[in-house]
Amino acid sequence: MKNLTLKQFRYFEALARHGHFGRAAEACAISQPALSMQIKALEEELGAPLFERDRRQVRLTNFGEEIALRARDILRALDDLEGFARASRGRLVGRLRIGVIPTVAPYLLPSLIADLIRLHGGLDLHVRETLTPKLVQELNDGRIDVAIVALPVSEPSLTEAPLFTEEFVLVRPRADEGQPVPNREALREMRLLLLEEGHCFREQALTFCNRPTHAAQPRGLLDASSLSTLVQMVEAGLGVTLIPEMAVGVETRSASVSIARFTNPKPSRTIGMVWRTTSPLTAQLLQMSETVRRSAGALGQAAAARA
Amino acid sequence: MKNLTLKQFRYFEALARHGHFGRAAEACAISQPALSMQIKALEEELGAPLFERDRRQVRLTNFGEEIALRARDILRALDDLEGFARASRGRLVGRLRIGVIPTVAPYLLPSLIADLIRLHGGLDLHVRETLTPKLVQELNDGRIDVAIVALPVSEPSLTEAPLFTEEFVLVRPRADEGQPVPNREALREMRLLLLEEGHCFREQALTFCNRPTHAAQPRGLLDASSLSTLVQMVEAGLGVTLIPEMAVGVETRSASVSIARFTNPKPSRTIGMVWRTTSPLTAQLLQMSETVRRSAGALGQAAAARA
DNA sequence: GTTTTTCATAAGGACGACTTATCGTCACAA
DNA sequence: TTGTGACGATAAGTCGTCCTTATGAAAAAC
Missing domain, CATH: 3.40.190.290 (D-Maltodextrin-Binding Protein; domain 2)
Known part of the structure; x- marks a missing residue:
């Protein structure tokens, strides 16, 4: 459980938002298989599916929704941290x-x-x-x-x-x-x-x-x-x-x-x-x-x- | 700035806590150079030194202190997320x-x-x-x-x-x-x-x-x-x-x-x-x-x- | 039936992170 | 002054991870 990565969260967030592997991958500037693999890895780490894959759509599970909330919190905190660092450059x-x-x-x-x-x-x-x-x-x-x-x-x-x-x-x-x-x-x-x-x-x-x-x-x-x-x-x-x-x-x-x-x-x-x-x-x-x-x-x- | 990793935050937190590269590395179950490199990478990403290295001690800079607060928040949120995932396994x-x-x-x-x-x-x-x-x-x-x-x-x-x-x-x-x-x-x-x-x-x-x-x-x-x-x-x-x-x-x-x-x-x-x-x-x-x-x-x- | 769409899988290559070994520097002591 | 030890930085090599492209599978659309 110690191998969760911020990258996975970013990919996950993108997929949750787009509901589509191809488009989410594009948004992340990576290939679709790369995103698939990271999502799969994340789901394995967490021990439960985050998405329900269907031919027609990719939907967050309940579990996924909760994780998405938390992941977004983390990503937001990360953004804040980066912003703080940027703002304090050389000052x-x-x-x-x-x-x-x-x-x-x-x-x-x-x-x-x-x-x-x-x-x-x-x-x-x-x-x-x-x-x-x-x-x-x-x-x-x-x-x-x-x-x-x-x-x-x-x-x-x-x-x-x-x-x-x-x-x-x-x-x-x-x-x-x-x-x-x-x-x-x-x-x-x-x-x-x-x-x-x-x-x-x-x-x-x-x-x-x-x-x-x-x-x-x-x-x-x-x-x-x-x-x-x-x-x-x-x-x-x-x-x-x-x-x-x-x-x-x-x-x-x-x-x-x-x-x-x-x-x-x-x-x-x-x-x-x-x-x-x-x-x-x-x-x-x-x-x-x-x-x-x-x-x-x-x-x-x-x-x-x-x- | 997009290459910050949770691992770096974990290492950083350990070093901030121990104030000693060797002991922090031990706490992270890695070698001392590995920790040195990650800390260095983190400092470069953030654009400012996190620690003041001295022969006698390793101290957080002001900047480092602020980052430490935020990093700890992120790590805590991550722990929560993991805990939630663990708790919802199969339920x-x-x-x-x-x-x-x-x-x-x-x-x-x-x-x-x-x-x-x-x-x-x-x-x-x-x-x-x-x-x-x-x-x-x-x-x-x-x-x-x-x-x-x-x-x-x-x-x-x-x-x-x-x-x-x-x-x-x-x-x-x-x-x-x-x-x-x-x-x-x-x-x-x-x-x-x-x-x-x-x-x-x-x-x-x-x-x-x-x-x-x-x-x-x-x-x-x-x-x-x-x-x-x-x-x-x-x-x-x-x-x-x-x-x-x-x-x-x-x-x-x-x-x-x-x-x-x-x-x-x-x-x-x-x-x-x-x-x-x-x-x-x-x-x-x-x-x-x-x-x-x-x-x-x-x-x-x-x-x-x-x- | 064929084509298209979409996600998963496979294979190979590049990069990154870890390891051990070594260096440089300072502090302390003989 | 000169060893000696402690400590962090650096170097070189290996291994694993993550990405890529190519391909597969399955269902939907035509």
Whole structure:
């Protein structure tokens, strides 16, 4: 009973509809004997005649009628499946689980999500915000499909696609407005407020200052858990901090702080998408990276215009 | 896209469940390469990867998950279909369209229907009552599955199975009770009330009397459309009539008429089932004829006991 | 009686699916 | 670093399945 085939169902359906072996065979684009044999095989598999053959006509038996109903259901489900497959060719479909680091998420996600929904209607988007190492782990475990992090990640199993590079800007109290912009050495002497450990942005900031990234920080109690908190701490006069360009608009809009850009050398980070090299979404993710690159470019230009 | 096979769905489902080519292949009782090839073929047909292959695991893609849902639906429908086929092996199932002549229907149908329902629960029984020629036509057209008529029908395309033979009895006014039973010749001189033309029972009665069956009947206006009417006409003193043994119980219960049985020669008819020789229900109909034969036998004995 | 129609059967050939054997790659361990 | 094992992909060959054309059988139509 395990040798029923969809082909048999298709032939059967055709014969049921036409009531004539020759015409049904023609409709199936096969020869009449081929159809006869498949029908016979189907009847043997099912253990009962599906048709009553007569010189004058070929009629479904009761049994055949019931089987026809069920067979048509199956063929319809098959058509649906094929249609679904056709419709999802090369498109992002269903669930997309995306991970984003905290220093990117609040600034990139709104436009990113809007773009994705616009381009891939019906996409079931799951967003997860956490630190890079966790995202890498989750990528490797297949718990998320793609992550947006600072490059490089340098995981052999992952493919990286750079999206954009952005500078870090100095955030200092409004009172410092107009003061000369410190260079790296001067910055090292200032009270630099940082994110908690684990944030890649923390390490990048420290690296820019040429400070040991893993050395104990005496004022660890002041480490913030978000850029927003950092800016508020600056506003409160606790020190200065760095934030990425992308965050300037959101985080300094309503804060009385002063923004200054470094010159020579300029601190910066490259944000990129990463995914498992083996991911079948590779093509779509590459396309998606293009989209993000464009919309991030627009974002950057807007930020630059603001500055 | 027209080469999707149920086999591929079964393999696919197994791989989705096991997440491991080797074990899935084992579950399908095939070799691992065979499974690999079918999965590959399926992915090519659908135009998108179903699995993400990794050294560590084999995971469904989003696309694969959706396809898995639909494939499982199809496999489930297939199982149902197979189960239905298995369950209906050799049994009467679904609709059974049965035609019965009017001089049999009222007396046989109650017990026949009860028997059929008892033996083939869920049978969708359609009963049609009309004259023999129409029943034969409907049989040949496939509009009914079986008919119960007086034999012989002598249609080459139909198979006949006798059920029982029953005598005709004379029905005359109560006043005639105890009078000698007329023989055929005497009967010919009496006012014999008959059914309308077309009823085989009419022809059989006339044949018994040796009257021309197709000759114009001067008192055609008196022809009745049912045995019940005939008996009432006898009761009204319009003449005498013949009715089949089977009808005696029902038709004379509440009528003040007298019943007499002929002797030597006894008029009689043979009731039988007929169906298309090509009908796939042949086996079941034969079995059914056995059942009817038995229950009609009981009926006949009861009638004989009453007489 | 002959022809036509229609479905079943027969014989042969092409294609597809399965098998075993082997490869390539990564992970893990010495 | 270098085996070693696990795992999936690939290769080659065989066998079975399904299709084709040709033919048969039986009834209907002419």
